[in-house]
Amino acid sequence: MKRPSGLAVFTGLVLLFLFAPIIVVVLNAFNSNNTLDSFGGFTGRWFSQAFSDSSVRSALWVSVRVALVSTALSLIIAIPASLWARRAGRRARALLDGTTYMRIVLPEIVAAAGLFLLFRRVNFGLGIATIIAGHVVFTSAYATIIIQARVATLSISLEEAAADLGAVPWRAFRRVTLPMLRPAVIVAGLLVFTFSMDDVVSSAFLSGNTVTLPVLIFGLMRFHVTPEVNAIAAGVTVLTLVTFSLSAALLGLRTGASIVVGARPEEASS
Amino acid sequence: MIGTTPNRDTPGAGASAAAHPSTPAVSLHGISCAFGATRAVDNLNLDLSGGEFFSLIGASGCGKSTTLRMIAGLQQPTEGRIMIAGRDVTDLSPEKREVNTVFQHYALFPHLDVFENVAFGLRERRVAKAELSRRVGEMLDLVGLADRGRSKIRELSGGQQQRVALGRSLILEPAVLLLDEPLGALDLKLRRQMQLVLKQVQSRVGITFLYVTHDQEEAFAMSDRVGVMDTGVLAQVGTPQDIYRRPASPFVADFVGASNRLGATLAGGGPDGYELVLDADGRRLRAPGCPNLVQGSRVGIIVRPEAFRFGGGEGNELTGTLVDASFLGSQTVYTISVEQCGDLTVAEGRPTSPMPAPGEQARIAFASEDAWVVPA
Numbered sequence: 001m002k003r004p005s006g007l008a009v010f011t012g013l014v015l016l017f018l019f020a021p022i023i024v025v026v027l028n029a030f031n032s033n034n035t036l037d038s039f040g041g042f043t044g045r046w047f048s049q050a051f052s053d054s055s056v057r058s059a060l061w062v063s064v065r066v067a068l069v070s071t072a073l074s075l076i077i078a079i080p081a082s083l084w085a086r087r088a089g090r091r092a093r094a095l096l097d098g099t100t101y102m103r104i105v106l107p108e109i110v111a112a113a114g115l116f117l118l119f120r121r122v123n124f125g126l127g128i129a130t131i132i133a134g135h136v137v138f139t140s141a142y143a144t145i146i147i148q149a150r151v152a153t154l155s156i157s158l159e160e161a162a163a164d165l166g167a168v169p170w171r172a173f174r175r176v177t178l179p180m181l182r183p184a185v186i187v188a189g190l191l192v193f194t195f196s197m198d199d200v201v202s203s204a205f206l207s208g209n210t211v212t213l214p215v216l217i218f219g220l221m222r223f224h225v226t227p228e229v230n231a232i233a234a235g236v237t238v239l240t241l242v243t244f245s246l247s248a249a250l251l252g253l254r255t256g257a258s259i260v261v262g263a264r265p266e267e268a269s270s
Numbered sequence: 271m272i273g274t275t276p277n278r279d280t281p282g283a284g285a286s287a288a289a290h291p292s293t294p295a296v297s298l299h300g301i302s303c304a305f306g307a308t309r310a311v312d313n314l315n316l317d318l319s320g321g322e323f324f325s326l327i328g329a330s331g332c333g334k335s336t337t338l339r340m341i342a343g344l345q346q347p348t349e350g351r352i353m354i355a356g357r358d359v360t361d362l363s364p365e366k367r368e369v370n371t372v373f374q375h376y377a378l379f380p381h382l383d384v385f386e387n388v389a390f391g392l393r394e395r396r397v398a399k400a401e402l403s404r405r406v407g408e409m410l411d412l413v414g415l416a417d418r419g420r421s422k423i424r425e426l427s428g429g430q431q432q433r434v435a436l437g438r439s440l441i442l443e444p445a446v447l448l449l450d451e452p453l454g455a456l457d458l459k460l461r462r463q464m465q466l467v468l469k470q471v472q473s474r475v476g477i478t479f480l481y482v483t484h485d486q487e488e489a490f491a492m493s494d495r496v497g498v499m500d501t502g503v504l505a506q507v508g509t510p511q512d513i514y515r516r517p518a519s520p521f522v523a524d525f526v527g528a529s530n531r532l533g534a535t536l537a538g539g540g541p542d543g544y545e546l547v548l549d550a551d552g553r554r555l556r557a558p559g560c561p562n563l564v565q566g567s568r569v570g571i572i573v574r575p576e577a578f579r580f581g582g583g584e585g586n587e588l589t590g591t592l593v594d595a596s597f598l599g600s601q602t603v604y605t606i607s608v609e610q611c612g613d614l615t616v617a618e619g620r621p622t623s624p625m626p627a628p629g630e631q632a633r634i635a636f637a638s639e640d641a642w643v644v645p646a
């Protein structure tokens with residue numbers, strides 16, 4: 001048998017280091033020993049217990065709503081911004097890029113604390129709306145970068161052709177630009193949804209009495225780590241994995257994007 | 271390819287431009303387009319009649335594509351008015367103009383199949399479903415893609431994509447179809463084939479074509495009339511024969527094929543026959559030329575390579591040294607160095623007498639009526 005190379009061993013150790021905590025969490029989610037001292041056999045009890053817990057369910061519902069609205073708002077900001085950037089002058093373009101990267105580079109806690117102080121100052125009640133605001137600050141920046149990259153590959157002549165064939169600007173956007181952007185929009189949407197779903201920092205600052213799922217988990221863990229927390233975490237991990245592999249698959253299919261994009265004639269005829 | 275369904279009604283026949291043959295399909299009144307300090311197009315005037323195949327030719331950057339984009343509405347002229355089928359469209363956006371464009375790189379919609387690309391404009395006009403599929407079907411027949419309706423754009427060859435672009439524009443029966451170097455991306459053989467397709471389609475649908483190309487042979491092969499552009503200015507408009515045989519300037523003469531220019535001084539006469547004194551040896555000859563040449567001015571005598579005959583004899587004889595002979599298949603091109611005239615290019619299709627070898631003396635002659643006098 002061939003001896004594994006040093007590099008393979010090193011890679012294996014890094015992967016183990018990265019994934020061991022997740023494996024432990026997932027295993028403990030099925031651990032029937034509720035003190036988690038040792039493995040006492042498989043059980044699905046913690047999942048049903050977690051899901052029947054009304055605080056978990058309401059936190060999950062808050063998180064989903066926040067993530068959905070954040071995703072929608074991020075795309076509504078990112079798509080026009082990306083299209084505008086293409087036509088903008090050099091300085092306007094630099095300004096847009098600057099604010100976009102700023103929102104990513106800026107430590108999240110700074111933005112979150114800033115927004116917290118702002119909302120307090122103007123006496124705006126903390127809740128779902130403020131959490132969404134906190135998320136959109138950075139998620140829209142990620143969405144803009146992804147969609148801008150796609151816009152850069154689009155030839156302006158496609159829109160010119162649409163106009164030439166009688167499409168008013170809005171119709172040209174609907175029938176040509178948006179379908180061409182679709183893979184990037186889907187990827188950006190999935191990514192932003194995931195970011196929003198598992199965000200702790202902004203949510204903790206801006207939630208008031210509203211609790212999102214990550215904030216709830218964070219709170220539960222401060223007392224003790226129960227198998228129930230592991231079950232919630234395992235559930236969130238699966239959800240995240242699914243959305244992320246979806247977006248990875250779509251990113252990989254960018255060149256053959258017609259699988260996603262290939263509009264049926266019925267669809268286009270609207 | 272074309273003509274598979276000769277008895278079918280021709281889509282596009284009866285386009286609005288044809289309704290009033292006296293009204294030009296396109297009329298450009300003194301249009302200019304400036305980008306900063308450079309004038310890409312400078313005070314251009316041009317009328318295209320209905321059903322005409324007109325080509326604009328010129329080197330890259332001469333303003334021919336800009337002219338096309340101004341007619342399409344994709345570029346705003348800085349001065350002048352644009353009329354399409356008698357209507358002033360200068361301030362209309364592209365989607366409101368009765369023109370369609372075949373773009374240089376086709377600009378087909380990759381997310382739609384062939385059928386939907388061709389149907390794009392009809393859907394914008396909310397054409398009823400039954401009529402839409404009938405008209406798209408006819409158009410696909412016309413451009414020879416009847417069986418490719420459901421193909422993806424990227425599955426098509428360059429020539430097929432070209433034909434989708436053509437069909438997509440023609441189906442809207444525009445007053446004028448603009449074609450921006452549509453064959454530029456194709457290889458030579460396919461170009462020749464597509465030229466034929468374009469010409470046939472144009473004569474069947476009777477729509478005015480305004481064709482932009484840098485390839486003068488292509489323009490000559492297809493066009494009723496040709497306009498030669500030089501740095502934003504229309505240097506000459508005329509039939510291909512006119513442009514080739516009676517160029518208005520040395521630029522036009524050079525641009526539309528190889529030409530020899532002999533320096534001379536104009537001594538008298540008129541456009542039908544100017545009296546000329548040849549710089550090289552002071553001999554006098556008569557040749558037709560551009561109107562309005564001033565007596566005593568310096569002029570150039572244009573002689574096309576194929577107008578020369580070897581062996582001298584009749585006409586105006588020149589003697590020089592044969593420098594090079596290049597066999598090109600259909601003809602052989604000789605370079606002959608004539609004292610005080612420089613290197614002359616002579617093309618010979620099927621030589622009847624034995625040809626001199628490189629380095630030997632060669633006698634060549636041209637008939638006066640084959641020469642053409644242009645300003646120097």
